[in-house]
Amino acid sequence: MSAIVKVREFWLAVLIAALVFAANLRAPGFASPSRLSGIVEDSSILMILALGQMVVILTRSIDLSMASNLALSGMIVALINQAAPGIPVPMLMAVAAFSGLLLGALNGVFIWGLGIPAIVVTLGSLTIYRGVIFLIAGGQWVNADAFSPSFVAFTRIEVLGLPLLVWYAVAIILAFVVLMSRTALGRSFYAVGVNPTAAVYAGIDVGRTTFLAFCISGLLSGFCGYLWVSRYVIGSVEVARGYELTVVAACVIGGISISGGVGTVAGAVLGALFLGVINGALPVINISPFWQMAISGAAIILAVVLNGRGAKRSQRLILRTAEAAA
Amino acid sequence: MSVPSTETRHIPDRLGTPLRSAVFSWPSLLLAVGIVLFVVNSFASPYFLSPWALSDATFNFTEKALIALAMALLIISGEIDLSVASIIALASTMMGLALQYGAGTPELVLIGIATGIVCGAFNGFLVTGLGLPSIVVTIGTMSFFRGISYIVLGDQAFKGYPAGFAYFGQGYVFWVFSFEFALFVLFALFYYVLLHRTNFGRQVFAIGNNDVAARFSGIRVERVKFILFLLTGLMSGIAAVLLTSRLDSTRPSIAAGWELEAVTMVVLGGVSILGGAGTIQGVVLAALIMGLVTFGLGLLNVPGIVMSIFIGLLLIFVIALPIVFRKVRNRRR
Numbered sequence: 001m002s003a004i005v006k007v008r009e010f011w012l013a014v015l016i017a018a019l020v021f022a023a024n025l026r027a028p029g030f031a032s033p034s035r036l037s038g039i040v041e042d043s044s045i046l047m048i049l050a051l052g053q054m055v056v057i058l059t060r061s062i063d064l065s066m067a068s069n070l071a072l073s074g075m076i077v078a079l080i081n082q083a084a085p086g087i088p089v090p091m092l093m094a095v096a097a098f099s100g101l102l103l104g105a106l107n108g109v110f111i112w113g114l115g116i117p118a119i120v121v122t123l124g125s126l127t128i129y130r131g132v133i134f135l136i137a138g139g140q141w142v143n144a145d146a147f148s149p150s151f152v153a154f155t156r157i158e159v160l161g162l163p164l165l166v167w168y169a170v171a172i173i174l175a176f177v178v179l180m181s182r183t184a185l186g187r188s189f190y191a192v193g194v195n196p197t198a199a200v201y202a203g204i205d206v207g208r209t210t211f212l213a214f215c216i217s218g219l220l221s222g223f224c225g226y227l228w229v230s231r232y233v234i235g236s237v238e239v240a241r242g243y244e245l246t247v248v249a250a251c252v253i254g255g256i257s258i259s260g261g262v263g264t265v266a267g268a269v270l271g272a273l274f275l276g277v278i279n280g281a282l283p284v285i286n287i288s289p290f291w292q293m294a295i296s297g298a299a300i301i302l303a304v305v306l307n308g309r310g311a312k313r314s315q316r317l318i319l320r321t322a323e324a325a326a
Numbered sequence: 327m328s329v330p331s332t333e334t335r336h337i338p339d340r341l342g343t344p345l346r347s348a349v350f351s352w353p354s355l356l357l358a359v360g361i362v363l364f365v366v367n368s369f370a371s372p373y374f375l376s377p378w379a380l381s382d383a384t385f386n387f388t389e390k391a392l393i394a395l396a397m398a399l400l401i402i403s404g405e406i407d408l409s410v411a412s413i414i415a416l417a418s419t420m421m422g423l424a425l426q427y428g429a430g431t432p433e434l435v436l437i438g439i440a441t442g443i444v445c446g447a448f449n450g451f452l453v454t455g456l457g458l459p460s461i462v463v464t465i466g467t468m469s470f471f472r473g474i475s476y477i478v479l480g481d482q483a484f485k486g487y488p489a490g491f492a493y494f495g496q497g498y499v500f501w502v503f504s505f506e507f508a509l510f511v512l513f514a515l516f517y518y519v520l521l522h523r524t525n526f527g528r529q530v531f532a533i534g535n536n537d538v539a540a541r542f543s544g545i546r547v548e549r550v551k552f553i554l555f556l557l558t559g560l561m562s563g564i565a566a567v568l569l570t571s572r573l574d575s576t577r578p579s580i581a582a583g584w585e586l587e588a589v590t591m592v593v594l595g596g597v598s599i600l601g602g603a604g605t606i607q608g609v610v611l612a613a614l615i616m617g618l619v620t621f622g623l624g625l626l627n628v629p630g631i632v633m634s635i636f637i638g639l640l641l642i643f644v645i646a647l648p649i650v651f652r653k654v655r656n657r658r659r
Contacts (some may be wrong), residue, residue, distance in 0.1 A: 062461075064586075110642065114649045117599045123586055124642040131635030139629065237631060242583070245408075245465050258462045290480045290578075294473025300466030304458050 104218010
């Protein structure tokens with residue numbers, strides 16, 4: 001028990017539960033199963049994306065192109081569905097995931113092959129991918145009536161009381177639990193982040209591992225492209241604009257260290273859920289939705305301040321004594 | 327954030343001459359790109375080569391470039407500020423609020439700039455006072471500052487700024503030279519001197535290259551970084567005054583996405599995103615190049631979103647090409 005209490009994910013979970021409880025006091029019925037499953041549904045895409053971003057951040061990189069990748073892959077399947085409604089939806093999901101994988105791999109090639117910092121590459125591809133959406137769609141939107149019924153249904157069908165969208169997230173979370181704790185690749189993400197030099201001596205190809213991290217984040221972004229378009233029933237250039245930083249925010253709140261090597265699947269998922277609960281609770285307790293942005297901003301700042309407290313002491317020890325001596 | 331390089335280092339037999347290193351420097355490369363763009367543009371559109379057209383062109387980058395100047399120093403010192411666009415939104419909102427209470431032009435300018443400085447100080451305190459990573463802190467303040475604008479404004483807008491206020495974003499100092507452009511030139515000179523000709527500038531480079539060594543050589547790292555955050559806030563405040571004056575209105579979505587454009591400008595200008603290297607000349611040239619690209623494409627009726635593809639490609643290729651060349655050359659040895 002005492003071991004669990006020391007884990008920050010535990011406290012984040014407690015905080016989320018407290019938020020739900022507090023919101024329920026103000027607006028009875030907030031904690032009802034249907035409302036809660038709605039919040040989980042709203043957070044599902046963010047959870048999946050946060051897991052992808054987590055892998056990248058673990059390797060000391062950052063992927064700012066996730067939202068653009070999502071929007072581009074989503075637009076591709078939206079256009080395919082519009083042109084050929086007969087194509088089965090699982091195939092479109094595969095197309096979206098594959099397009100995302102390619103876009104992510106493209107980032108990875110520049111980062112691995114040329115050694116350009118990830119933040120620069122993905123800053124570039126962030127704008128390029130979004131521009132390409134405009135080109136392939138000819139500046140048009142894909143409106144709700146253009147989608148085939150099954151395209152829209154494949155995130156909504158309820159299985160065991162929860163929509164499929166949630167089950168996709170659950171499946172991906174489980175896959176990540178296995179990947180991060182039970183496979184050599186998963187462990188090498190941590191190794192590369194904690195100490196790249198030591199990772200090389202342990203026989204890990206740092207460049208290749210980073211490349212694979214970007215492939216994973218791309219794959220998940222692409223898959224979420226389908227999910228997003230299907231859930232919100234719109235394909236446009238504006239889809240998920242600015243969402244890349246929300247994803248990073250979820251990771252930060254989940255305790256994933258931006259300097260690499262530290263972070264858990266549970267953290268990423270809870271970070272996303274935390275933002276989801278806040279967004280879900282505000283309208284219910286009669287706070288204008290315009291408060292959302294400031295509150296999630298404050299949450300990020302608070303999370304970093306709390307995360308930083310433990311890390312700072314050991315990091316600055318030498319310098320403190322040096323300053324004292326001077 | 328980089329992968330450790332396994333490339334071998336070649337020690338040259340001879341040191342490059344000053345002329346040779348000047349010709350092959352990053353700013354010269356940018357200058358060449360700029361000249362090519364300029365020539366291509368003047369052939370592509372008959373409207374390009376007119377003083378008024380070129381003057382108009384300066385409006386779409388000067389505000390971002392003002393921020394990029396301060397951001398360059400910040401990035402050289404190894405930090406980053408992603409909240410600049412949100413500072414613009416908050417400063418503009420505060421000016422709009424003051425307007426509702428009957429503030430005149432001088433008060434508006436003062437409030438805009440003061441808001442910028444306060445925001446910069448807030449970032450600076452979190453990063454240097456509490457020792458937190460700036461990229462995460464400023465992602466947080468980015469939502470926070472703009473979030474306050476949304477709380478104040480919602481889906482409304484502030485309008486009706488006084489007539490005298492319009493001068494900052496729309497006025498001309500002399501002939502085709504706008505107030506904005508003149509201000510940009512002045513600040514470019516100021517930051518050139520600050521970074522390349524003062525003790526403070528050398529300290530910024532020292533911190534960016536090795537902040538532990540900098541600390542041991544007696545540089546007050548925290549203080550320098552704090553000042554850099556203040557400067558970035560100040561420039562964002564100034565940009566907010568200019569932009570609000572130019573648009574004559576404030577919406578919470580004002581300057582959305584500018585943080586990434588400012589960073590693009592800085593990186594395109596040859597500043598190392600890992601810190602420790604960069605020049606103001608490069609940043610100024612990068613600003614001009616981005617202005618040329620967007621304006622030239624605009625004359626050809628290319629939509630803004632397509633222009634962003636060019637900016638993105640420019641960013642990646644201008645950085646990738648020298649690396650590819652170096653790799654090819656090393657392989658030949």
